[in-house]
Amino acid sequence: MKVTGFSFVKNAIKYDYPIVEAIQSILPICDHFVVAVGKSEDETLELIKSIAPDKITIIETEWDESLREGGRVLAVETDTAFQAIPKDSDWAFYIQGDEVVSERYLKTIKSAMEKYKDEDAVDGLLFKYKHFYGSYDYVGASSKWYSEEIRVIKNNNQIYSYRDAQGFRKNDNEKLKVVPIDAYIYHYGWVKDPRAMQLKQENFNKLWHDDNWVKDNVVEAEEFDYTAGVSKLELFKDEHPKVMQKRIQEKNWKFSHDISVNKTSLKDKAKRVLKSIGFDTSFKNYEWAKIPKKK
Numbered sequence: 001m002k003v004t005g006f007s008f009v010k011n012a013i014k015y016d017y018p019i020v021e022a023i024q025s026i027l028p029i030c031d032h033f034v035v036a037v038g039k040s041e042d043e044t045l046e047l048i049k050s051i052a053p054d055k056i057t058i059i060e061t062e063w064d065e066s067l068r069e070g071g072r073v074l075a076v077e078t079d080t081a082f083q084a085i086p087k088d089s090d091w092a093f094y095i096q097g098d099e100v101v102s103e104r105y106l107k108t109i110k111s112a113m114e115k116y117k118d119e120d121a122v123d124g125l126l127f128k129y130k131h132f133y134g135s136y137d138y139v140g141a142s143s144k145w146y147s148e149e150i151r152v153i154k155n156n157n158q159i160y161s162y163r164d165a166q167g168f169r170k171n172d173n174e175k176l177k178v179v180p181i182d183a184y185i186y187h188y189g190w191v192k193d194p195r196a197m198q199l200k201q202e203n204f205n206k207l208w209h210d211d212n213w214v215k216d217n218v219v220e221a222e223e224f225d226y227t228a229g230v231s232k233l234e235l236f237k238d239e240h241p242k243v244m245q246k247r248i249q250e251k252n253w254k255f256s257h258d259i260s261v262n263k264t265s266l267k268d269k270a271k272r273v274l275k276s277i278g279f280d281t282s283f284k285n286y287e288w289a290k291i292p293k294k295k
Contacts, residue, residue: 001117003110004089005030006044008077009097010038010063012047015204016196017097018188019044021243023051026093029110030055037082038063059084071164075185078161089155090117096165099151100190102241107185112181113152122289123159123176124168125152127183133190133233134226134255136240136248140190142232150178150286151185162206163245167285177289186241194223195255226255233257240268 005026012019023033033056037045048058061080067073078094085092091113095101101109109125116122126148131140150167153159159170168176190197198221205214219225240248 001091001114002086003030003031003091003093003113004085005033005093005095006035006078006081006085007033007095007097007192008036008038008061008074008081009044009048010077011040011042012044012097013042014040014196015200016192018244018247019097020047020051021100021241021247022095022097023048023056024243025241026095026106027052027055028103029106029113030093032057032089033266034038034059034081036061036077037083038077053115054205057084059090067211068207071118074165075161075163078165082161083157085155087155092153092155094151094168095185098187100184100186100188100241100244102184102239103243106121108181108183109152112179116179119289119291121177121291122179123156123170124150124178126178126180126286127151127185128180128196129185130188130236131187131190132236134257135229135253136188136191136244136251137236138233138255138257138259139236140231141234144231148180148284148286149185162285175285175287178286179289179291186244188244194226195223197226198222204249227257230257233259235259245286 005023007019007023009017009019011157023035027033033046033052034149035056036059037048039060039062045058045060048056059080061077063073064076067076112125116125127150128148129146131145132138132139132211153168159168160177160288170176201218201224201258202220205218
């Protein structure tokens with residue numbers, strides 16, 4: 001079995017992305033890794049080159065600004081990396097620049113890859129998510145955070161990145177058939193220096209919206225205010241991945257939240273009631289694989 005990891009990145013240093021940790025977290029179970037590195041305003045290219053030159057292939061790109069609306073350019077960059085994966089790879093392991101996998105899950109992930117490698121009914125593996133917010137001590141607990149997504153896919157040229165690179169589809173907008181695995185993706189996109197977060201908000205919203213929307217909806221400031229509009233959070237009582245320890249120790253800002261005053265929105269309450277009686281209204285960017293029983 002051969003596994004190739006893939007990702008894309010641009011301005012990782014400027015926007016304080018843990019891209020090094022992201023790649024390093026899954027590199028132990030990857031035979032090869034492809035990264036599409038967009039033309040940056042910082043030393044991102046040199047940073048990626050320094051990780052594991054013997055394993056990583058870099059594709060230098062320039063983001064197409066005409067594809068900014070709806071985040072489409074992110075899917076194009078994802079596809080650029082995916083399409084460069086060697087044909088002899090069985091699996092492609094996708095990781096975004098703010099996602100990290102704990103070492104505790106690598107054995108589970110690899111075992112699932114081996115189990116379903118030759119199962120044609122399976123297109124990919126579905127991961128659970130923990131979304132950190134404000135600091136490394138809190139995780140999102142409301143329905144605004146997606147709870148699952150596909151991050152391991154078959155090396156199939158009919159598969160492509162969907163919309164703003166949230167997930168994948170194949171053929172003509174067909175959802176992938178997946179199996180869930182007991183492994184988490186730790187999403188750190190909302191945990192970074194408030195100055196870097198503010199820069200990200202001012203610039204990355206331009207990938208989804210036009211200039212007028214950004215002007216009307218993104219507050220100009222020196223630092224991002226994590227307390228403004230914060231949704232329901234829970235304390236994280238587990239351990240972070242080992243590759244994140246240095247970054248966590250170097251955190252230089254404070255954020256705290258009184259979880260006792262968390263308020264559950266009417267929307268979340270309604271969703272929970274419906275789910276309790278068998279109606280799950282959550283959007284699913286996948287379908288469950290129907291694996292034939294062996295005779």
